[in-house]
Amino acid sequence: MKGRLFTKKEWDKALRELSKSQKIFVPAKEKDFHNFTVLDNNMEPDFDFQNTRLSPKSIVFPQSERMFEYTLDETSPDAHILKEAPKDFPPQAVVGIRPCDAHAFQIVNVNFDNPEYKDPWWVRRYRATTFVGLGCNEPCSTCFCTSVGGGPFSEKGLDILLHDLGDRFLAKAITEKGIEFLDKIGSGKEASEQTLKKAALEAEAALGKISSSVPTDRLKEKTEIELFDAPFWEKIAFPCINCGTCTYLCPTCWCFDIQDEVFRKEGDRIRNWDSCMFPLFTLHGSGHNPREKKVQRVRQRFMHKLKYYVDKYGNGVACVGCGRCVQFCPVNIDIREVFELMNGY
Amino acid sequence: MENPYLPYPVRIEKIITETEDRNLKTFTFSFINPEHEKKFSYLPGQFAELSIAGKGEIPIGIASSPTEKGYLTFTVNKVGLVTSHLHNMKEGETMGIRGPLGNFYPWEQMQGKNIVIIGGGFAFTTLRSSIIYMLHPENRNKYEDITVVYGARTPGMLLYKQELEEWEKRDDINMHITVDATQDPTWKYNIGFVPTITEQKIKTADNAIAIVCGPPIMIKFTQPVLEKIGFPPERIILSLEMRMKCGIGLCGRCNIGDKYVCKDGPVFSLAQLRDMPPEY
Ligand SMILES: Cc1cc2nc3c(=O)[nH]c(=O)nc-3n(C[C@H](O)[C@H](O)[C@H](O)COP(=O)(O)OP(=O)(O)OC[C@H]3O[C@@H](n4cnc5c(N)ncnc54)[C@H](O)[C@@H]3O)c2cc1C
Ligand code: SF4
Ligand code: SF4
Numbered sequence: 001m002k003g004r005l006f007t008k009k010e011w012d013k014a015l016r017e018l019s020k021s022q023k024i025f026v027p028a029k030e031k032d033f034h035n036f037t038v039l040d041n042n043m044e045p046d047f048d049f050q051n052t053r054l055s056p057k058s059i060v061f062p063q064s065e066r067m068f069e070y071t072l073d074e075t076s077p078d079a080h081i082l083k084e085a086p087k088d089f090p091p092q093a094v095v096g097i098r099p100c101d102a103h104a105f106q107i108v109n110v111n112f113d114n115p116e117y118k119d120p121w122w123v124r125r126y127r128a129t130t131f132v133g134l135g136c137n138e139p140c141s142t143c144f145c146t147s148v149g150g151g152p153f154s155e156k157g158l159d160i161l162l163h164d165l166g167d168r169f170l171a172k173a174i175t176e177k178g179i180e181f182l183d184k185i186g187s188g189k190e191a192s193e194q195t196l197k198k199a200a201l202e203a204e205a206a207l208g209k210i211s212s213s214v215p216t217d218r219l220k221e222k223t224e225i226e227l228f229d230a231p232f233w234e235k236i237a238f239p240c241i242n243c244g245t246c247t248y249l250c251p252t253c254w255c256f257d258i259q260d261e262v263f264r265k266e267g268d269r270i271r272n273w274d275s276c277m278f279p280l281f282t283l284h285g286s287g288h289n290p291r292e293k294k295v296q297r298v299r300q301r302f303m304h305k306l307k308y309y310v311d312k313y314g315n316g317v318a319c320v321g322c323g324r325c326v327q328f329c330p331v332n333i334d335i336r337e338v339f340e341l342m343n344g345y
Numbered sequence: 346m347e348n349p350y351l352p353y354p355v356r357i358e359k360i361i362t363e364t365e366d367r368n369l370k371t372f373t374f375s376f377i378n379p380e381h382e383k384k385f386s387y388l389p390g391q392f393a394e395l396s397i398a399g400k401g402e403i404p405i406g407i408a409s410s411p412t413e414k415g416y417l418t419f420t421v422n423k424v425g426l427v428t429s430h431l432h433n434m435k436e437g438e439t440m441g442i443r444g445p446l447g448n449f450y451p452w453e454q455m456q457g458k459n460i461v462i463i464g465g466g467f468a469f470t471t472l473r474s475s476i477i478y479m480l481h482p483e484n485r486n487k488y489e490d491i492t493v494v495y496g497a498r499t500p501g502m503l504l505y506k507q508e509l510e511e512w513e514k515r516d517d518i519n520m521h522i523t524v525d526a527t528q529d530p531t532w533k534y535n536i537g538f539v540p541t542i543t544e545q546k547i548k549t550a551d552n553a554i555a556i557v558c559g560p561p562i563m564i565k566f567t568q569p570v571l572e573k574i575g576f577p578p579e580r581i582i583l584s585l586e587m588r589m590k591c592g593i594g595l596c597g598r599c600n601i602g603d604k605y606v607c608k609d610g611p612v613f614s615l616a617q618l619r620d621m622p623p624e625y
């Protein structure tokens with residue numbers, strides 16, 4: 001299938017109709033930035049955005065997830081026995097996700113869905129989600145997706161790719177899931193050769209607008225120990241205030257913590273996003289801490305993304321070049337410079 | 346879908362206070378559902394997450410041996426939130442166990458070899474499991490000489506005292522028990538730090554493999570001793586600790602380089618560790 005055209009009005013109407021029977025996440029304006037929100041009648045989706053402030057990772061991997069529940073009430077025969085918190089995982093879709101963020105789901109999926117262990121919450125939600133991407137006509141100055149295996153119109157990790165043509169969307173289904181979703185939206189109009197050509201030229205032009213690039217070709221050559229012992233870490237880490245912003249905003253950061261919470265006699269085991277930027281992350285009960293210093297934690301974050309992940313899975317770096325950490329780090333630590341240093345070492 | 350985070354319900358059958366400072370207790374658990382016992386098939390060196398509803402989970406080495414059927418044992422040092430709560434629990438209470446987790450000592454590679462076991466402090470737990478396992482009549486002839494160096498600060502801080510005495514009496518295992526210091530005039534074993542006693546008692550690395558578990562300081566000073574005796578790094582086996590949560594390589598917490606200690610470890614050879622960043 002080459003592509004179907006929908007006027008934005010049609011698209012909006014069809015999405016709203018579909019949102020009655022399934023959960024649909026769309027970008028919406030929140031103060032002066034955008035985030036993904038569940039579509040309902042009380043809100044306006046806004047597809048005129050560069051990227052959302054928070055990555056859409058929470059759609060599959062919520063910041064806080066109830067894993068188990070239990071009762072501590074001794075009169076219950078099941079006291080102290082954990083039960084999976086009842087949940088269902090009906091089909092859902094995220095519409096308007098940027099190609100870099102969709103690529104990130106693929107990068108994280110190899111962690112949560114591996115031959116030995118399957119994370120039941122991630123796997124079920126990921127499989128139930130249809131990813132409807134929106135190509136980037138106007139990439140930001142901090143984007144460098146093209147150096148890390150992506151691109152403003154990359155189809156990686158997507159079921160459908162949308163192209164904003166002004167008053168219309170050109171929709172291309174990439175997977176079976178995508179075809180099914182488009183069928184639910186409606187038939188649209190068959191795109192003419194001329195429209196397809198115009199779209200292709202625009203996508204080509206977007207590629208040219210990516211102004212940042214990073215080198216990755218030599219990351220594999222050096223050993224982990226060589227890069228670990230490199231002299232530049234102190235300098236990179238010096239201004240970091242360990243706020244954790246970079247890890248919370250990053251679409252490929254997946255580390256989590258597990259905690260128990262009890263109210264009266266009922267309790268939950270919950271998992272929450274965590275960050276390698278915090279000293280508690282690795283603090284042993286004995287008081288020993290293998291990453292007690294800031295420089296060790298900053299090194300861990302970059303080594304994980306640009307070296308450990310690369311070596312472990314052989315499918316590239318764990319960074320999709322979305323530029324969030326570059327834009328929102330309060331002290332301007334720039335991963336693009338770290339790419340240069342690590343690759344050039 | 347199988348949920349790898351879901352603990353099996355267990356009952357605390359027995360609690361023994363092991364040490365004079367009362368900080369170490371050994372817990373014996375039985376599975377509430379016999380099906381789960383069958384699923385929990387392990388080898389010495391592995392660990393499990395002990396789960397207490399309302400408090401959390403902690404990774405603890407399995408101190409029982411797979412040859413001991415019908416129960417699991419763990420020896421727990423009281424240090425923080427979960428361990429303190431566990432120390433206050435009573436026989437008969439219900440909690441959870443999730444596992445077995447991690448890898449085990451290299452049992453294939455160890456067959457036909459002289460086995461040298463070196464332990465310090467309360468890290469002796471999975472070494473106890475290993476000794477019981479090797480001494481089992483079905484397994485004993487798979488291994489040549491078994492030599493054990495085990496040290497604690499004082500006699501009262503040694504774990505599994507009754508078993509140590511039994512092993513001392515046997516002729517198919519060479520025991521070298523030691524303490525850092527003691528005022529006890531009846532103490533009939535060694536006095537001295539583990540590395541020193543290792544140097545005195547272990548004379549050859551021929552056809553031998555060494556398993557070392559203990560506090561970081563003991564490991565640090567025992568390594569050069571073993572290398573001097575002639576153990577190559579491939580035949581020095583260590584078990585590591587890291588702060589853990591998931592125990593199955595998913596939460597990202599316990600990495601050293603591209604390895605997760607919970608899944609790729611906790612058992613590593615010194616040769617493997619030398620290729621990993623020294624961040625543990
Ligand atoms: C593979 C392995 C085997 C172990 N075997 C034993 C054993 O046989 N006996 C024993 O007494 N101890 C053992 N430990 C250490 C034990 O797990 C910690 O002492 C324990 O988790 C501390 O928990 P806490 O809640 O009492 O302490 P707190 O400091 O209150 O810890 C709170 C939380 O932090 C985490 N945490 C803190 N310290 C550690 C740590 N060192 N390792 C992992 N997670 C930690 C736990 O998730 C815990 O729930 C082992 C650790 C590992 C990794
Ligand atoms: S490391 Fe930075 S640029 Fe790369 S994916 Fe994460 S937030 Fe985006
Ligand atoms: S956002 Fe910047 S300052 Fe904050 S933890 Fe990340 S690198 Fe450090």
Ligand code: FES
Nearest residue numbers: 590592596597607
């Ligand atoms: S404890 Fe979660 S990755 Fe090892």
